């Protein structure tokens with residue numbers, strides 16, 4: 365599996381040999397692809413999610429391909445479960461260098477139905493989507509970040525949060541989700557600054573804002589039963605200069621870059637990976 369350029373000049377910049385990464389949402393589509401990509405760049409990877417069987421499956425696939433991985437069954441909203449996951453990682457690998465906060469997604473009840481207004485949004489669903497995306501980023505950062513800060517002098521850690529193209533520009537109906545992702549971006553800048561002021565370049569914090577990728581959580585919104593685009597997906601494609609949705613693998617290069625030494629002076633930023641969606645006025 366470690367056939368990427370993990371030696372020589374490219375290895376110095378992008379290789380992750382010897383590093384340990386934890387990917388929350390590693391049981392999902394985007395997190396799973398990122399986890400496999402990190403493993404191919406040399407990292408040992410913990411697959412964190414509530415579905416233990418899926419986490420085991422992803423870890424097994426990585427190991428079958430020659431990498432090293434372990435399942436970390438945990439809910440990102442349960443600090444006790446996150447601590448148990450950290451203990452498991454420390455017991456097996458004795459370090460954490462990388463945290464990818466990919467657990468998250470929309471909550472259908474927090475999405476406005478066509479024709480509905482803000483006044484119709486149920487409070488419980490709003491709390492749920494805020495908790496999952498914002499607290500679900502902050503709590504793992506508290507647990508795994510503390511271990512990264514406590515690492516020996518000379519270590520160099522990286523946290524990558526997963527935001528969304530819906531954070532920077534208004535997207536109809538997804539008010540709770542996009543508000544939560546905006547907060548994730550603010551938290552990314554805040555923590556990047558805070559850690560740098562407290563710990564120098566020991567631990568960097570950045571985010572990726574993906575555009576639209578078809579995954580479990582949005583399949584029904586983007587695809588018709590026959591596999592063709594819904595009207596909403598077609599609108600996204602029309603507003604994306606490259607005129608298509610993203611492929612999950614297209615996130616991997618940015619993840620590896622942000623985690624490697626090539627990005628050691630990159631801190632507190634949000635990188636859009638969206639085919640130009642965020643750059644275009646639509647005109």
Ligand SMILES: NC(=O)c1ccc[n+]([C@@H]2O[C@H](COP(=O)([O-])OP(=O)(O)OC[C@H]3O[C@@H](n4cnc5c(N)ncnc54)[C@H](OP(=O)(O)O)[C@@H]3O)[C@@H](O)[C@H]2O)c1
Nearest residue numbers: 389391392393394413414415439440467468469577579581
């Ligand atoms: N797909 C897109 O177009 C897109 C665009 C922009 C941003 N994103 C973001 O990318 C990230 C990954 O989403 P995805 O599209 O790959 O969706 P997905 O396939 O539905 O994956 C969602 C992941 O989140 C995990 N998760 C949900 N609740 C959790 C909890 N309480 N504790 C632990 N894990 C939890 C799920 O794992 P378990 O069910 O095993 O717990 C799953 O691994 C999300 O943050 C999403 O908002 C996606």
